[in-house]
Amino acid sequence: MKLHDPAMFTGNAEDPALVGQKCRACGKVAFPRKRVCPGCFGESLDDHVLSTTGVLHTFTCTHVGAPHLPSPYLLGFVDVPEGVRLLSLLTDCDPWEEVLRVGMPMEMVMRPLMRDASGEDLYTYKFRPAGQKRTNP
């Protein structure tokens, strides 16, 4: 699985996890990893793997959007328990008008986002309603 942005992930190639950082001094979690802790400017930072579950803060269905994504597509903010709000494409939730609800539990999956110059799929994280079956590519 070729990753869209390897800097966001850790773990083995077939089962990557989102990774941020946790500051040893102040405990702030940040994502993606940064040069210093944006809370206290500390430099003692440990990798901090983010949960694969979270809560849907809000969502939208974009009909006129980024040219590399087939429209319409669904976007949401998903709050993971580590205190990070992730912008995420949403998947496996047709019909979205009936399925998606603010505050519902979500789970992470790895899906293709776009292709590189050689035509190979680049994967990133997406979220779907918890327990939903795979219906989208």
Next chain:
Amino acid sequence: MNLRDVVVVGIGETKFGKHTGRSITDIGAEACVKAIKDAGVGHRQVQVATGGYACQWNAPLGQYYALPQIVLREIGITDIPIMRTESGCATGSVAFRDVWYRIATGEYDVGLAFGVEQMNVADSSSILHQISDHIPERDGDLGLTAAGIYGLMAHRMMAQNGVTREQLARVVVKNRRFGSRNPLAQFPDPVTEDEVLNARMISDPLTLYMCCGRGDGAAAAVLMDAATARRYGTGHVRVAANVLTSGSYPDDRDFTTFDADVRAADQAYEMAGLGPEDLDIAEIHDSFAPAEIKHYEDLGFCERGEGGAFLDEGRSDMGGDIVVNTSGGLLSKGHIIGATGISQIGELVKQLRGAAGGRQVEGARVGLQHNSGGYVHTEFCSCAINILTV
């Protein structure tokens, strides 16, 4: 720090719309000439100038070199310090602040601020690419658009505060009605609630008319310290507060409010010694319909969660508590990135002079201007607020 009183002595704007047959230099120069004539000052009296534009929309380089100096050379303003600002959609307001600050601190007595943009030279997909790939979260690659940001906001407002699609449409109806009375607006026709609701979907629940258009244009203002201004022009408008701040980008705040807007408004009211109850008019950043409802709450026009009701009760319409976006707002004028902030100030100046024609708010004496710029993660990068008084 002791700051001097600064007043706006002259304003000038081009029509907002398509100016594809002209250079950006000429568009900028038109607004500057108008502002200088309006101020009744000689162009050689201008001691300092700042020009803002966000982007060179038609070229991969993305920037013009020394555009403000080149614009001002066209109208004979040379031999003075000239700066350029860029702060996304708040670019014009930051140019205005730069000149305000240099005069308020006593460095100069007479200054010119302008903002210009020429966006019709580019297509929409190249504009999307301009916005994305320096953001660590890769928002652009993940499909976030400007309308997407407000689609996210609108769904949270609907779930949290009971805001309706109809209320979003009524923001547009109000602002387009005002815009039909502003000869400089790009979209001169009023629209009905049904037309707005039935227009093409852009990012649910936002239809086309709930999204500002783009375009070409410029706006300029001449500023002076109050003592110098007594020798020039008429209809001076005092800058009672000028505030600029940046986002805090929280992970845990409800996506119906922006911390930067709340902080900037608090600072502006304190600086002016005024509160939202003192405002007669406001020009606020209605780039997308839900933004206006959010701003009512963040700027203290009403209680939190009451933005939809504030609109429905007519409190932001003619005859209401604070008449909002009498220019027609970005929804009628189009959002001409670099020009928008100073254009908003221009509308307040016209209103406070009693010169706003068919959209005049009778007896307007205090106005607030609000301009958001740039976006990353969960918040705007810049928030600029001016409070103007007569």
